[in-house]
Amino acid sequence: MSLAPDSATSIRRRLLIFLLPSLAVLMLAGVYTNYRAAMLFVQAAYDRRLADSALALATHIRITDREIHVDAAPQAQPAAGTEHADLPAPFYYSILGPGGRLLAGNPQLPTTQPGSANPTYADVRLATRELRLATYRLPTAGGTVIINVAEASDWRARPGHFILASTWLMDFIQVDVTLLLVWVAVHFGLKPLTAVRRQIEARSARELRPLEVAAVPSEVRPLVDALNLLFEMLSEAARSQRQFVADTAHQLRTPITGLLGHLELLMREPAAVPLQSRLAALHDELTRLAHSANQLLALARADPSANLTDKFESIELKSLVERVIEQHFDRSVEGGIDMGAEAQATRVNGSPRLLEDLLGNLVDNALNYTPKGGRVTVRSGFQDGRPYLEVEDDGPGIPEAERVRVRQRFYRLPGSPGRGCGLGLAIVEEISQLHRGVLTIEAGANARGTRIRVQFPPAGAPAANQPARHRETATSISS
Amino acid sequence: MRILVVEDNDLVADAIVRGMTMVGFAVDRAATAEAAGAALAAEHFDLAVLDIGLPGADGLSLLRRIRGSGSTLPVMILTARDTLAVKVEALDLGADDFLMKPFEQAELAARCRALIRRSNLSANGQLSLGRMRIDVTGRQLQIDNAPVDLTGREWLVLECLALHAGRVVSKERLQQAIANWDQVLTPNAVEVYVSRVRTKLGDAAVIRTVRGLGYRLDEPRA
Numbered sequence: 001m002s003l004a005p006d007s008a009t010s011i012r013r014r015l016l017i018f019l020l021p022s023l024a025v026l027m028l029a030g031v032y033t034n035y036r037a038a039m040l041f042v043q044a045a046y047d048r049r050l051a052d053s054a055l056a057l058a059t060h061i062r063i064t065d066r067e068i069h070v071d072a073a074p075q076a077q078p079a080a081g082t083e084h085a086d087l088p089a090p091f092y093y094s095i096l097g098p099g100g101r102l103l104a105g106n107p108q109l110p111t112t113q114p115g116s117a118n119p120t121y122a123d124v125r126l127a128t129r130e131l132r133l134a135t136y137r138l139p140t141a142g143g144t145v146i147i148n149v150a151e152a153s154d155w156r157a158r159p160g161h162f163i164l165a166s167t168w169l170m171d172f173i174q175v176d177v178t179l180l181l182v183w184v185a186v187h188f189g190l191k192p193l194t195a196v197r198r199q200i201e202a203r204s205a206r207e208l209r210p211l212e213v214a215a216v217p218s219e220v221r222p223l224v225d226a227l228n229l230l231f232e233m234l235s236e237a238a239r240s241q242r243q244f245v246a247d248t249a250h251q252l253r254t255p256i257t258g259l260l261g262h263l264e265l266l267m268r269e270p271a272a273v274p275l276q277s278r279l280a281a282l283h284d285e286l287t288r289l290a291h292s293a294n295q296l297l298a299l300a301r302a303d304p305s306a307n308l309t310d311k312f313e314s315i316e317l318k319s320l321v322e323r324v325i326e327q328h329f330d331r332s333v334e335g336g337i338d339m340g341a342e343a344q345a346t347r348v349n350g351s352p353r354l355l356e357d358l359l360g361n362l363v364d365n366a367l368n369y370t371p372k373g374g375r376v377t378v379r380s381g382f383q384d385g386r387p388y389l390e391v392e393d394d395g396p397g398i399p400e401a402e403r404v405r406v407r408q409r410f411y412r413l414p415g416s417p418g419r420g421c422g423l424g425l426a427i428v429e430e431i432s433q434l435h436r437g438v439l440t441i442e443a444g445a446n447a448r449g450t451r452i453r454v455q456f457p458p459a460g461a462p463a464a465n466q467p468a469r470h471r472e473t474a475t476s477i478s479s
Numbered sequence: 480m481r482i483l484v485v486e487d488n489d490l491v492a493d494a495i496v497r498g499m500t501m502v503g504f505a506v507d508r509a510a511t512a513e514a515a516g517a518a519l520a521a522e523h524f525d526l527a528v529l530d531i532g533l534p535g536a537d538g539l540s541l542l543r544r545i546r547g548s549g550s551t552l553p554v555m556i557l558t559a560r561d562t563l564a565v566k567v568e569a570l571d572l573g574a575d576d577f578l579m580k581p582f583e584q585a586e587l588a589a590r591c592r593a594l595i596r597r598s599n600l601s602a603n604g605q606l607s608l609g610r611m612r613i614d615v616t617g618r619q620l621q622i623d624n625a626p627v628d629l630t631g632r633e634w635l636v637l638e639c640l641a642l643h644a645g646r647v648v649s650k651e652r653l654q655q656a657i658a659n660w661d662q663v664l665t666p667n668a669v670e671v672y673v674s675r676v677r678t679k680l681g682d683a684a685v686i687r688t689v690r691g692l693g694y695r696l697d698e699p700r701a
């Protein structure tokens with residue numbers, strides 16, 4: 001998983017940014033209502049206990065002859081059965097007879113106004129203390145007796161703090177677990193996308209068949225459908241470009257074949273003897289034209305978009321070297337050049353046709369620019385786990401300062417002999433890039449001549465190693 | 480030797496007809512696959528030169544028809560299109576050789592001669608290479624009608640090279656050809672035998688060394 005969470009477009013990040021504040025507000029509201037609800041129950045429980053104390057006090061009241069007595073004046077203590085015996089709450093009471101006459105208890109303790117309920121409760125203040133007061137009205141034969149019982153409010157705050165703390169804790173854990181679940185759910189939710197990504201990554205630039213849609217979730221389906229549409233358009237474009245190259249080849253090569261054929265026949269006619277040099281020049285120019293057409297077509301073929309549907313396959317470089325040498329052997333014989341091979345068997349994933357163009361152009365250069373008596377060696381091999389193709393000659397060499405420029409289209413070194421049009425090394429570079437190869441131009445052995453090598457990515461590299469061009473295309477599509 | 484050229488472009492066809500006639504072939508021309516089919520059915524040819532890009536039925540479908548009828552007629556394919564698929568398909572369909580336009584007249588003639596040579600060889604075990612006449616079944620070599628003596632291994636080397644005249648034969652292949660189950664060959668044994676054959680052939684043929692690969696036997700240039 002490499003969905004970078006720091007990227008502004010990360011789904012996780014967006015979800016978190018969206019969820020975190022809302023979850024925080026929800027958490028605050030939850031804590032508040034939980035606290036309030038819990039406190040209501042706590043208050044009710046404590047109030048009932050206070051009321052119990054008032055009732056307990058009521059048992060001390062005796063009525064004789066319409067006289068109201070309070071038996072033994074109770075201690076200022078809460079009702080029996082208090083759980084907090086070790087933490088005695090400050091406890092106050094007063095018993096008032098009719099007319100507000102104090103019968104027992106604390107004379108300063110306020111009393112509440114009679115309400116609908118009995119007992120009634122109120123928050124009062126005695127000196128500096130906050131108190132919770134319960135007032136019980138006891139109707140007797142001698143009139144209504146008012147029993148006031150109060151305890152310090154702050155004592156009640158203790159369970160309140162505890163409840164608050166535990167609600168906070170629980171809600172906090174809930175939010176965390178929710179966020180964690182979201183994180184994990186996003187991971188699993190995005191799995192199908194990862195599968196689609198793998199499908200795309202596993203392709204070479206030349207594979208444009210539609211993506212599998214069977215396993216794609218409906219949310220991602222439109223994206224995959226759009227991609228498939230794009231793939232289809234690209235294959236269509238590739239098809240028409242290939243068709244164009246093929247048609248052009250036909251349109252150019254067939255008439256050139258006819259012209260060359262007739263010219264060769266003419267040159268053999270006895271009547272043409274006085275015209276020999278002019279006919280030879282014509283023949284040269286026509287050969288150059290044919291060569292230029294071939295080079296242009298090779299360049300078009302090497303264009304990454306031209307061969308998009310051509311499958312790359314495993315190619316034996318040794319037999320490629322043998323084939324190319326065989327194709328050029330006659331020219332080496334004509335040119336008096338000792339051409340040979342040092343071919344090690346090794347394989348590369350690539351297009352046979354394009355690699356033949358690549359090696360053919362390197363050999364063509366070596367034969368063109370190496371003078372008679374020279375030596376040209378074509379190599380295939382394996383270095384640092386990477387297969388390579390190499391052509392070395394002992395000709396004039398390419399000056400160090402020109403080694404980048406000669407790869408440009410139509411660039412030739414000043415004064416270069418022969419029928420070249422300056423496309424060979426551009427074709428080589430293009431095909432090399434398409435195979436993720438590295439093209440190096442150096443001097444040959446003993447600093448003489450030229451050694452040009454194309455080093456391919458390690459053999460057995462995953463199929464996902466698309467040509468570099470594909471990467472560029474991919475980014476330009478996504479941006 | 481009679482050949483049929485199937486080519487729709489008049490200029491190209493004319494050049495081929497004239498060029499091949501000049502070097503001693505009897506040449507007929509057909510402009511369409513249909514006409515070619517009729518000509519092949521009516522008369523005997525030693526070889527067909529077939530352009531792929533024909534109007535109507537193309538060269539490949541004609542080739543399919545030829546092979547479908549069980550004919551072993553040597554077929555040389557010409558094409559101006561450079562898709563590898565076409566080449567692979569043509570060879571799969573039973574084409575014997577393949578030449579990309581534009582080509583030189585001499586190249587076409589040499590390749591056609593090689594094809595006819597090969598088909599004669601399978602027909603009667605005889606191989607003619609310039610001044611050499613090789614009787615493969617009888618293991619006899621004649622240069623200018625005079626027999627030349629070859630040892631067993633020398634003969635094997637010559638046979639292997641002559642059967643692939645004009646093509647590079649790898650050293651390993653030659654080594655396998657002359658290897659005997661009871662004898663271990665030193666690595667330079669092949670070189671030794673090749674140089675002996677070279678001496679015995681004299682100027683009747685050239686055996687070129689392709690450094691690092693092998694050898695190629697060529698007819699001396701006229």
Ligand SMILES: Nc1ncnc2c1ncn2[C@@H]1O[C@H](COP(=O)(O)OP(=O)(O)OP(=O)(O)O)[C@@H](O)[C@H]1O
Nearest residue numbers: 365369397406412413416420421422423424425450
């Ligand atoms: N092996 C070599 N030795 C010396 N110079 C070379 C060699 N290879 C290339 N060059 C120089 O680099 C230039 C560019 O080479 P490139 O193959 O791109 O074009 P070209 O050979 O001139 O034309 P084309 O290959 O299209 O026929 C050549 O013109 C030549 O000057």
Ligand SMILES: [Mg+2]
Nearest residue numbers: 365420424425
């Ligand atoms: Mg070049």
